[in-house]
Amino acid sequence: MHISPETRTSLLFQLSEILQPEQLLSNKEELRPYECDGLSAYKTLPIAVALPDTIQQIQQIMEICCRNNTPVVARGAGTGLSGGAQPHEGGIILGLARFNKILAIDPDNLTARVQPGVRNLAITEAVRQHKLYYAPDPSSQIACSIGGNVAENSGGVHCLKYGLTVHNILALKIVTVEGDLLTIGSNALDNTGYDLLGLFTGSEGMLGIIVEVVVKLTPDAEDTHLLMAAFNDIEQAGNAVASIIANGIIPAGLEMMDKLAISAAEDFAHAGYPRDAEAILLCELDGSTIDVSEQTQKTKKILTEQGASFIKEAPDKTQQAKLWAGRKAAFPAVGRISPDYYCMDGTIPRKHIAKVLKHITKLSTEFDLRVANVFHAGDGNLHPLILYDANKEGELEKAEQFGAEILRLCVKLGGSITGEHGVGNEKIELMCEQFNTEELTIFHAIKAAFDPNGILNPGKAVPSLHRCAELGHMHVHNGELPHPDIPRF
Amino acid sequence: MNNVRTQLQQRVKTAIAEKTPLRICAGNSKECYGNKIKTNHDIDIKPYSGIIHYEPTELCITVRAGTRLAELEAELSKHQQILPFEPPSFTQNATIGGTVATGLSGPRRPYSGAVRDAILGVTIIDGQGEIVRFGGQVMKNVAGYDVSRLMTGAQGTLGILLDISLRLIPKPEHNITYQLPHSQQEALEYFTNTRHSNLPITASCHHKLQTYIRLSGSEKQLDELVKTYDIQTMEDGDDFWRDIRDQQHDFFQRNDKPLWRISCAPAAPLTQQVDIRTLLEWNGAIRWITSNMPANIIQNIAQKANGEAILFRGHVAGINTFKKPEPTLFRLHQRLKRQLDPKGIFNPNRLYEGL
Numbered sequence: 001m002h003i004s005p006e007t008r009t010s011l012l013f014q015l016s017e018i019l020q021p022e023q024l025l026s027n028k029e030e031l032r033p034y035e036c037d038g039l040s041a042y043k044t045l046p047i048a049v050a051l052p053d054t055i056q057q058i059q060q061i062m063e064i065c066c067r068n069n070t071p072v073v074a075r076g077a078g079t080g081l082s083g084g085a086q087p088h089e090g091g092i093i094l095g096l097a098r099f100n101k102i103l104a105i106d107p108d109n110l111t112a113r114v115q116p117g118v119r120n121l122a123i124t125e126a127v128r129q130h131k132l133y134y135a136p137d138p139s140s141q142i143a144c145s146i147g148g149n150v151a152e153n154s155g156g157v158h159c160l161k162y163g164l165t166v167h168n169i170l171a172l173k174i175v176t177v178e179g180d181l182l183t184i185g186s187n188a189l190d191n192t193g194y195d196l197l198g199l200f201t202g203s204e205g206m207l208g209i210i211v212e213v214v215v216k217l218t219p220d221a222e223d224t225h226l227l228m229a230a231f232n233d234i235e236q237a238g239n240a241v242a243s244i245i246a247n248g249i250i251p252a253g254l255e256m257m258d259k260l261a262i263s264a265a266e267d268f269a270h271a272g273y274p275r276d277a278e279a280i281l282l283c284e285l286d287g288s289t290i291d292v293s294e295q296t297q298k299t300k301k302i303l304t305e306q307g308a309s310f311i312k313e314a315p316d317k318t319q320q321a322k323l324w325a326g327r328k329a330a331f332p333a334v335g336r337i338s339p340d341y342y343c344m345d346g347t348i349p350r351k352h353i354a355k356v357l358k359h360i361t362k363l364s365t366e367f368d369l370r371v372a373n374v375f376h377a378g379d380g381n382l383h384p385l386i387l388y389d390a391n392k393e394g395e396l397e398k399a400e401q402f403g404a405e406i407l408r409l410c411v412k413l414g415g416s417i418t419g420e421h422g423v424g425n426e427k428i429e430l431m432c433e434q435f436n437t438e439e440l441t442i443f444h445a446i447k448a449a450f451d452p453n454g455i456l457n458p459g460k461a462v463p464s465l466h467r468c469a470e471l472g473h474m475h476v477h478n479g480e481l482p483h484p485d486i487p488r489f
Numbered sequence: 490m491n492n493v494r495t496q497l498q499q500r501v502k503t504a505i506a507e508k509t510p511l512r513i514c515a516g517n518s519k520e521c522y523g524n525k526i527k528t529n530h531d532i533d534i535k536p537y538s539g540i541i542h543y544e545p546t547e548l549c550i551t552v553r554a555g556t557r558l559a560e561l562e563a564e565l566s567k568h569q570q571i572l573p574f575e576p577p578s579f580t581q582n583a584t585i586g587g588t589v590a591t592g593l594s595g596p597r598r599p600y601s602g603a604v605r606d607a608i609l610g611v612t613i614i615d616g617q618g619e620i621v622r623f624g625g626q627v628m629k630n631v632a633g634y635d636v637s638r639l640m641t642g643a644q645g646t647l648g649i650l651l652d653i654s655l656r657l658i659p660k661p662e663h664n665i666t667y668q669l670p671h672s673q674q675e676a677l678e679y680f681t682n683t684r685h686s687n688l689p690i691t692a693s694c695h696h697k698l699q700t701y702i703r704l705s706g707s708e709k710q711l712d713e714l715v716k717t718y719d720i721q722t723m724e725d726g727d728d729f730w731r732d733i734r735d736q737q738h739d740f741f742q743r744n745d746k747p748l749w750r751i752s753c754a755p756a757a758p759l760t761q762q763v764d765i766r767t768l769l770e771w772n773g774a775i776r777w778i779t780s781n782m783p784a785n786i787i788q789n790i791a792q793k794a795n796g797e798a799i800l801f802r803g804h805v806a807g808i809n810t811f812k813k814p815e816p817t818l819f820r821l822h823q824r825l826k827r828q829l830d831p832k833g834i835f836n837p838n839r840l841y842e843g844l
Contacts, residue, residue, distance in 0.1 A: 108681050108756035131685065153631045164629065166638070167606050180817045187754035188796045189598060189774045192811045193840070194647075194822055195605055198638030202631045222687040246546040248569060248659030288687040290710045347627040349547050381629045419629035427632070434632050438619040445828035446634050449821065462633060 076148030082424030116147025153202030254378030271326030346410035516582030554586025592642025661705035666726025747803030753796025
């Protein structure tokens with residue numbers, strides 16, 4: 001998209017009338033930090049970055065951009081993994097980092113009203129004194145913002161029991177593309193009218209700008225227990241997952257790692273994982289003390305029946321932190337054993353875990369690329385890490401084809417191409433595999449109701465009907481993530 | 490069933506071509522919940538029934554919209570599972586399609602989520618007469634807009650539900666119910682305190698100076714609680730909650746005054762009005778009121794509690810079931826409706842007049 005110098009100057013002039021000089025960035029050096037999000041393979045410089053600090057300024061920015069037909073890409077902390085916040089070369093980045101205040105905490109109603117730029121973990125830190133926490137815990141929670149969490153419908157390791165972002169927010173204040181401010185949802189437990197709250201959650205900045213969020217808080221569990229079980233056969237581990245659920249147990253977290261991931265994580269974090277195991281399961285149980293003790297007994301019995309060769313228990317916080325450390329360091333650990341890796345985010349019904357893992361192993365031989373499997377087994381969310389070397393000719397393309405094959409299989413088995421990272425730029429071509437023309441038409445109709453001229457985050461999340469442009473994936477070179485300090489799991 | 494499906498699709502295509510609005514119906518148990526639809530053309534979803542796919546280890550079931558709730562729940566019970574939102578069956582004919590379309594949840598809602606929280610995927614007939622599918626059978630799925638939730642509670646105004654996938658939870662081994670003598674104020678305070686506890690509460694209610702609480706869990710767990718807190722359990726607890734859920738309880742039997750449902754923040758202060766009969770549910774987040782008070786007073790009570798009032802049953806001149814949202818929000822509703830149902834054939838006016 002070519003922007004004439006006149007258009008650019010005119011836009012900057014209009015924005016400068018409502019923003020302070022330090023709130024409007026437009027030279028290349030200033031724009032550079034905003035050229036990509038957590039998916040660093042894709043970089044674009046926007047015309048400008050606007051950093052408003054009042055809702056009124058956001059409304060004015062939207063009025064200006066609407067009038068000028070200027071693309072607007074909202075950005076929280078920029079930690080997203082699918083290129084959802086990648087700038088548009090003909091548009092502006094609307095940075096919400098300055099909206100970083102917790103506005104109210106209501107312990108009686110178990111809610112907090114926060115601005116979109118507040119970090120996920122900061123909410124939990126602020127309400128800890130009331131023995132409460134904010135449940136969704138994406139791995140980047142020390143850095144990612146709640147506004148971004150809503151835009152992506154972020155998950156984490158505790159979704160199976162506590163739900164995704166969509167289950168943990170009550171209301172949003174949004175600014176529409178025309179600059180109108182409105183509230184959707186309420187502090188009540190249900191609302192009449194269309195579920196716009198649900199529609200907005202996970203909409204990847206395509207429908208409006210989130211300017212305030214009311215989150216639901218969860219009381220601290222009285223007790224938490226962690227079990228690690230080792231298996232000599234990956235199929236047994238997969239069956240154990242299904243069996244735990246079938247026996248009426250809903251663990252707070254249920255994670256699985258395969259041999260390559262175990263070995264990489266163990267080298268890196270020394271968590272005490274058995275290197276000779278084909279797979280391990282980490283099973284976290286929480287609730288009241290009686291409840292946890294009962295669930296632990298039941299779970300241990302199931303794990304043994306399903307063939308676990310070894311079970312380790314971590315009843316206290318220190319031991320639990322040690323066991324979790326390996327799992328949480330799995331991504332950087334894999335980064336150390338391969339020059340590059342490519343992270344997938346497909347979901348499948350739990351029963352297919354063993355089948356999919358076997359198929360991945362088969363593909364691994366076919367493509368001659370190693371794979372480390374790390375995933376949220378409880379909710380069937382896979383994160384296969386395909387190891388490759390970008391310096392070897394053709395290997396990158398091979399890794400991409402391999403990844404696409406895995407996601408195609410996920411769709412075929414009734415799952416999805418993305419469980420928690422979002423479509424963004426990264427998986428836009430695979431949307432055509434999951435949805436047919438009629439279904440994509442519905443998505444475009446929804447978009448048109450909110451944003452008739454398509455200026456909000458154009459080109460992301462939903463592919464146009466006439467072409468599913470070939471775009472890229474999350475590539476990590478030499479273990480260098482865009483935010484190496486943030487854990488990824 | 491493919492036959493029935495094709496017939497339904499054909500009906501919709503004809504309706505689109507002829508621009509004849511359709512009234513979507515099945516069990517008719519919630520017919521009064523919403524405005525009257527002015528049309529002579531009913532489309533009956535009842536024949537489209539049955540379980541399509543159920544694998545207990547997946548905690549997921551896919552059913553046809555015309556399936557009766559009673560039939561669905563009986564099947565789940567065989568595998569020790571339940572619907573997390575414990576939906577009301579106002580009559581034996583209530584269907585899962587109607588439940589999802591109206592978005593009505595029952596006593597369990599504050600503890601294990603609403604209909605919209607349990608919805609995983611839907612197949613619908615859209616405003617072009619096409620059969621389209623969104624979501625699926627997995628809990629984590631962030632590809633595309635959340636059309637499944639958009640359909641939930643839309644009162645059938647955006648499309649016809651065909652297949653519905655829902656998340657399930659294990660059925661608790663045991664339930665016990667206890668009563669406490671409380672004023673309404675004391676009940677609200679008790680609800681607030683228990684919200685912070687790890688007590689396995691799965692239902693709560695206050696009526697006529699009594700608080701009712703249901704606990705669910707294993708026998709051992711409940712026995713221990715009974716001992717610790719010296720709980721006197723109610724003998725017919727299960728019947729009590731069924732009556733509350735299905736509105737068979739005495740409170741709901743009087744038809745001489747309109748029945749209002751106020752949905753608000755659970756700890757919102759009580760109104761001081763004395764001439765109203767009330768029943769609290771959902772930790773105080775639902776306040777049922779039967780009263781002849783003017784609608785604007787009831788709506789003010791709701792608004793002060795940061796909530797909204799629904800005229801659930803009965804007639805009040807000039808008042809619809811649901812209060813129209815403020816103009817900007819209503820405009821968004823209209824734009825969505827126009828985009829997804831351009832010929833205006835699905836349940837026109839049922840949710841709001843002009844939609």
